[in-house]
Amino acid sequence: MWSGFAVVFEPQNLLWCLLGVTLGMLVGVLPGLGPAATIAILLPITYDLEPAPAIILLAGIFYGAQYGGTITSVLLRLPGEASTVVTVLDGHEMARQGRAGPALGIAAIGSFIGGTASIVLLSAVAPFVADFALKFGPAEYTVLALIGIFLVASLGNGTLVKGVAAAAAGLLLATVGSDPMVGEPRFVFGSDQLADGIDFVIVAMGLFGVGEILYNLEHRQSASADVPAFGRAWPSRLDWLRSRLAILRGSVVGFLLGVLPGGGATMSSLVAYAVEKRFAADPSRFGRGAIEGVAGPETANNAAATSSFIPLLVLGLPANATMAVLYGALMLQGVPPGPALIDQHPDVFWGVINSMYVGNLFLLLFSVPLIGLFVRLLKVRQSILAPLTVLITMIGVYSLRNNVFDMVLVAVLGLLGYGMKKLGFEPGPFVLAFVLGELLESAFRRSMRLFDGSLLGFVTRPISATLLALFVIAVVAVPLLRVRRHGHLDRHEVGRGGRDDAS
């Protein structure tokens, strides 16, 4: 664990970390591209890096975006990220009352505390989970992957059945190429280019990157609103007294929900808001500029962003769309995430984890002073940003294999991503299922061999039976939970904006 700090404090790694969180804040501020898309677009650039700095950079983008999204939520009522949508309710109200400074200040402090607490818990828990997970066989992995895909498919914005359909389509696309067990070509339609299967990076860049750019061509969000003045960013004594327990509760809620598949930053911020409202002595203050309504969710989304690294790094199962892209990044680096990662690549594991302390510190120090700059960047028109982003994406795709076929493929997948969004299918479950497709199929087929063709085998092994029971509970509970959640927070209450690609 301590060796990780040696990795972090190498000057160049500090620089990558700083670059990552700054980029993250930037995409958090700009509506249009989310962290998943940004990380996907930058994947080719990380090819030439060592594993530790590459993942430090990409992870920084992810949690940095949680900070950035807050700024536009509070100042402009324009959530840059889905995870900061709920912050609009009280945060923007505070800004209208001339208290934007304290709102942003407490968000930064809460995020720092939530993030840091989450790293401490993660460091404590991860080795135990890894030890336990070493006992997992193909049956357990089959069930775990199914749980992960189902929860991500069901907890997104769209309808449940469409989420499942999108995930199934992703699983199908993952079968293109050669059969993982016997090597027989499948669905390649005689194309040499498809014979090795479709590269994950191209799927992520197509659906998240180009898909979002195409979708945004139709949905230009304007940020011409006037920025309310904000005075000093430091919260007052009363602000702090009011929010300290909210920050504590937000840390716990965020950590717990971040670990769950399909949880993550967005859901935890919604739950944290609901929790704060319930604990409040006077709930009617909420929606009228209650600082707890900013502190709780902002703490929680950052804590969740951090703890969602547990299932990724320790089990090798990404819990949300952004983690799916990071999963791909780790595979590209030849560092497959899973229970063996801590022992085999301690420098990567602890390096990445410990870099988050430093990254959160950077964010605490820089996010408030840089607000003015970010707000000015918002004035750059999307009609100029879109062509530049698309150019970077296309050249990035080419640089993967120096192959123009990949560029065509990314355009086609971008169109698919656009069509899916138009028809109400979330690209998140699709990409996640694509990433896990090969693992799931191999694990399933190996289990079937092991169990001699009997599906009962999944029930008779204790660990997989327990997981399966959890899966069944999830299938039953999720529809109930969805009803409750929509009851708590009507989407129209906060207006539209922000994407759900991080959840």
Next chain:
Amino acid sequence: MIAGIVVAALGLAALVLGWGLGFGSLTDPGPGLWPAIVSVVLVVTGVVIAIRRPDDTEPFTRQVVAVLLAAASLAGYAAVIEHVGFEIPTVVLLALWLRLLGAEGWRVTAVVSVVATACAYGLFISVLGVPLPHLIGA
């Protein structure tokens, strides 16, 4: 409705193709078994969507033409850069996106597309050494 039919049709097509690959048995699964399972999920969800018709789809308006043009321009870009190098297609691609898709003025279009192409040349070819086909300094 359409969304459901598309999903179900995709599932059916994959099921037929998967059948051709051979399902094998549960004891010894063939290459087609897994795709077939996934296809069945697609068909079922497709039918459910078609029946329930959730109204979460956005109408396809005239804007679709712009999106199709945008996607086609990317494919076209890929098709030509190996033959004529990266510089001219990049300027054209950016100009198309800025002027036609972004409704920017001519001056912005000209400046941004040329400057961005020069920057991309500097960054990707000179600094990062991406072997993009290029004319200048080839």
